[in-house]
Amino acid sequence: MVSTMPPVLDPVRLPYLLVFGGVTLACFGLATVLARQQTAAGERELTALFVAIGCWNACSVGLLLVPRQFAVRPLFAGSLLMAIVVSVVWLRFAQVYCGQDPLPIPGRRYLVIGALMAALVLPITNSLHGLVWTDITVQYRYNIPVFLAERGPAHHVLTGASYLFTFASVRCLAIRFWNARITRPAILSVLVGFGLSISANLLPVVSDLLIEYPPAVTAGGGAFGAFGVLVAVRSDLSGTVSIARRSVFDTLADPAVVVDTGGHVLAANEAFVQTFGDPTTGEPFTATNPGLARQLDADAIDRQTVQVDGEDDATHYSVIASPVGVDGTRGRSLVFRDISDLRSATRRLERQNEHLDELAYSAAHNLRNPLGVIDGYAGMIRSELDDVDDPSFDRDRVQGHVDKVAANSQRMEEIVTDLLCVTHASKADGEREWVSLGALAEAAMDAVNGVENLRLTVAEDGEVRSNPEQFEMLLSTLVRASRDRSGDEQVSVRLTASEDGFVFEDDAESIDEQDAEVFLSYGYATKYPGTGLGLAVARMLATSHEWEIDIDGSYDGLRVVVSGAAVRPATDTRS
Known part of the structure; x- marks a missing residue:
């Protein structure tokens, strides 16, 4: 017997609604915030990613709120389409943010376009060929109707394509985040989110869920992974510069260090480590390099000169301070150029x-x-x-x-x-x-x-x-x-x-x-x-x-x- 309680207030249905509804609102909210401050490489794509994941989770909310036969097929089709769209946006974001192609295979562009077109057309025309799902049946669990989709070969192919795109993107991002030490903790969020997305296909096997369609369950894990990427991007070396500029920072021959507005070390390139020692990330610059900090005016925008005494003679450096982020709201980069020979x-x-x-x-x-x-x-x-x-x-x-x-x-x-x-x-x-x-x-x-x-x-x-x-x-x-x-x-x-x-x-x-x-x-x-x-x-x-x-x-x-x-x-x- 079907419960007479309103679906939203159903104690069994309510946790699902809170999870998927909360994730939907959070994704749209984050997308709105990012859209207003698109200053970093990839932030436009990251905004689109949160919008897509929000729509993806909205399909899951729809399956819970409208358990009717006429609504199930469009919502199933929407979940599959948004799963493909999210994986493609992942791919685009990783390409822009990392400055390289995450999926360097021949015909990659045609593969992506083909997957998108198939995810759009095949579910709509499924009644003609039955390649996406062969049948949709209803079961009652805890007196609540649960719709089950018998998946067809096209569904498995599209799911595999989405995982291929997502895996390539996550791999590219993980390498990028690992190379920038400040973002290494965010790798865990990305990997956990990706793991949750994959494990969603196994959940119906080990647990009785109100939503049995894997793409609809996977949406929550996708949101978790995207949030981890957001954390990593916003805490990266500057948070508002392109990958090209970060690459210049890493390979710069002159010593360079980035500090936040509180004077804490965010990153230092290899030249700085070899010249002045390896500063501890997160520690105050005044503590890691007190000799340099004493000679620098943290708020100055003009060139400054510091002197480092050596065993034989002193070395003089010209220091160029540049704001990091919009109006220097994220910190300051300091580049040290040896001018001893010039002096x-x-x-x-x-x-x-x-x-x-x-x-x-x-x-x-x-x-x-x-x-x-x-x-x-x-x-x-x-x-x-x-x-x-x-x-x-x-x-x-x-x-x-x-x-x-x-x-x-x-x-x-x-x-x-x-x-x-x-x-x-x-x-x-x-x-x-x-x-x-x-x-x-x-x-x-x-x-x-x-x-x-x-x-x-x-x-x-x-x-x-x-x-x-x-x-x-x-x-x-x-x-x-x-x-x-x-x-x-x-x-x-x-x-x-x-x-x-x-x-x-x-x-x-x-x-x-x-x-x-x-x-x-x-x-x-x-x-x-x-x-x-x-x-x-x-x-x-x-x-x-x-x-x-x-x-x-x-x-x-x-x-x-x-x-x-x-x-x-x-x-x-x-x-």
Whole structure:
């Protein structure tokens, strides 16, 4: 006997209605929310998925609310159609979200279209061929009518197609979620939902249900799996960026980390792990990387710079902070770019520019001196030539004037040569290589004129990592300083390699201790012989290598110490 109680209030029917009705309302509600904020790859397809699952569950609700023969066949047909539609939307969502085809088989598109058309046409025309179900009978359980469908071959084929599409999608999503560690817990929801969908076909065998048609029961499991995907998508690395951008994040050569609005670590790429260590996902960034966090302004949008101290020297990083999600509501991504080489090159260029400015000023000053001397002696020569017929004409005095003009002309030539060499060296390729100290010293001696009275000795040879052209000019400048102070005397020049540089010594005119630092400055030419540029050129070339150069004023002669260089024994054959 059929119960006289209203179907909705029937205590046996009510739990089914609560489950399927609740899932239906939840799916439509989630679809409405997603439709208003479609900012991530796949969210449009995910919205369609919840709509399809909602319609699928609505068919189950209809079977419970309208247990009448005229309504059963359309609702059965609708359940089968929506099962196929849901599996196809799953496939599309996985393709868009993961950026790859979940079902890479030949003719995939025709297979999908064929399954959809068959699910639409075959149930409608079933009365003509009976391929979907052969008969629909009624049984009474707990005094409630239950309709049973005798399934045909087309039903099994369509069910298999839906499971094929769904399995391919779930597999693709599971791999994607596993690769992003923050979404790994959501894999359980996806797999459980998929498992519930499959097990629905077995439920009628092991339990007496009010709905015996498997596609109608499967709808609940499909909703559970879709909700798990929603959780995974919304908690992914950024939640609002495409899979292409996430792939860039994972493969970015620069260290990168994503934190939420509360400062908790969401993800870090491999470069960040190798550079700064593996931060614990979910922990505050201030706890996992306190040294970096202290130097960063979490709310700043401009580039920031952080310094990481190492064993030998510090590494500097430029940090680019970008909002994650709409208006940064989900957090912030931080990309760290190593700018140590750039900072070093910038400082080197700044020093070179300062030195070149000083050099230009000094050269102008020093060129005026010999020009003034030449001009003065030229006037004296003209005056003497006016009296050439005078008995008091002194040819030797005129010759002395000519020698002064020639000497100052030579001095100007050397100043111009220094200017050209320094300018050329400052523009030379900055690549460095291992060069022999002794070999470059010999080349420097050959490059300087008038060094016949200098005797070079390499007390201890070595190889220095440097720019060969600039290094040879540095040594040439030191050799010229020895020549200018030697006069006509024999002078010994000695070079000795040290652990971090080399030492240049001569026994020519001594440098007063109070003048040691000044001797390295531009324009100091009045007290000691030279061009006026002198060792200031050597200082510029040394600092371009980031070396230190000093003069030992207590030495009897000239003693120049260069340090901060990379040196190895001359017998070392390493490349």
